[in-house]
Amino acid sequence: MTVDTKLETPVDTQTMEQAVLEPATLRLPAVTPPVPFPIETLVPDTRQQTPAVGQRATRSDGRLHGLGQTKYIDDITLPGMLYARIKRAGVASARIVRVDTSAAEAMPGVMAVLTGREIPVNSFGPSFQDQPVLADERVFHAGDGVAAVAAVTEQIAIDALEKIKVEYEPLPAVFDPVEAMKESAPKVHPPNSNIYATKVIKRGDLDRGFAESAHVFERQFRTQMVEHVPLEPHATLAEWDANGRVTLWTTLGRITLGRTDIARTLKMPVNRIRVVGTIVGGNFGGKNEITQEPVLALLSKKTGRPVKGVFSRREEFISSTTRHPFVMDYKTGVDKEGKIIARKVRLVLDGGAYCSWSETTLGKACILAPGPYNIDNVHVEAFVVYTNKTMTGAMRGFGAPQVCFAYESHMDDIAAALGIDPLEIRLRNVFDEGSISPTGQVLHSVVVRDSLLTAAERFGWREGRP
């Protein structure tokens, strides 16, 4: 693509004259216009901002954001840089018979093509290494990458993906987490069971608790998969240098953890990998682990040029982590006044195709599942299972919002059935100073009762109620 950009007012008169003399052969360079912005920079005065409570703080990077001068990954360009795109499988469960990249490689402008078989150690993950960088033998969900292209323009890279022919042998798939728990269900990662992590929390005597209850309520709650949708898509710029070191500018939130994952997949010492974390345009847990970093590093190694990759919005939805959908079975025994005597909770977490941060989510969901209530007899059991869907991972709250939706909805059901005010039933059960949580933690600085009463007063809860 030829670029002929010039300023109305010539900056360099000598170049201008040359351009006039030889218009056909000499062109003006694409001059970057001087961006006018105040030279005075902000030095954050952090010590004066402490203590922060009651103080108004200004973000030290706020000015650059407002000027549009913050450099996110996609705003960085290196000389000779190539653009990478990844071909997504589009099938949920299949064996990869063969990948034919010859037509793509023959395209003008395509500098390299990479498949899963070329990745030194094709597995990664924060707790289980169950995720391939690019699927090589088997596709586990439709968003799996199967091949990648580096080309001189993004459009050529996109066109080249269509020239890559992948032959699949379809395999049985499972999409419902409860179905996936059955022995007869197709295994997502054979020969392993689809249930890949469990947790149980017990307190008191559940059977006796239910026997002593005046009423027992049961209900199932389900939540859906949620994508983080950061405004800035996942983006990485990789440069493999002649000394065999690789530098990655990336949107990773956890660069140290990501660096070890990259070292593992590239099978090289961690000290030869440099990860530069820049300002991230929204993370929310979705950028806590590596995605395309090893692919871009290897494409850069193959081509000897820097390679940039930016996820499309579609890839954000199908190929990055999401929030776990939950299936939650609640059973609660209460006395006549609505005091909770026993609660049994069974959680099934849909983990999608890979573990990612599921263990963390499972743990936190279990601890919080009974709710902020004094309950003597508690039993929580939870399972996280593989399905052939987009993987789930870290997202704000780590499982807390799902169980909160369930236990608070359940409380409302109980209050309605017993004819008790929804606020009143909570006040009869909530934690107080020194309450002991289901996991045995003695709680301090407990203000849930105050919070409820203050909130009810502020938004006029009692108004219009008998």
Added chain:
Amino acid sequence: MSSISMRVNGEMRTATVAPETTLLRFLREQLNLTGAKLGCDVGDCGACTVIVDGMAVNACLMLADQADGRDVLTIEGLATRDQLHPLQQAFEIHAALQCGFCGPGVIMSAKALLDETPDPTVQEINDALAGNLCRCTGYTKMVAAIQDVARSRGAGTVKLPAPGNSGRA
């Protein structure tokens, strides 16, 4: 390839572009004006908002060719070397930009609104920002910042506290 010529931030720019080049890619890749962001590439998120002939547009949905002969203003065209644009100053003071990725687009939408409607209602501000998605900051501080600018302009002077840490209440 087609030859285009447009005024960008007050300066005439001439270039040759491939026909499929969007205004956003032209600004970002050829003029190196990276303030407008590519968030969704389908006109949903508004991170690419620039002002063309006084109207806020999604630069990802407009071809560079369509901007031929027109007047384009990007976030880089707001500040001078001496001072920030009042909107930039107000957004900074209100801490209305957290990750900042949506910021340039929001500010350009706000500028297009204030140029047209100097004293907008909250509803009018909400309508003007309807095409700009934000996932971190939330819209409350942005609306407050825009109201501040509108009010101080109505009074004839920009009465905003100095930027930086002295801006605390």
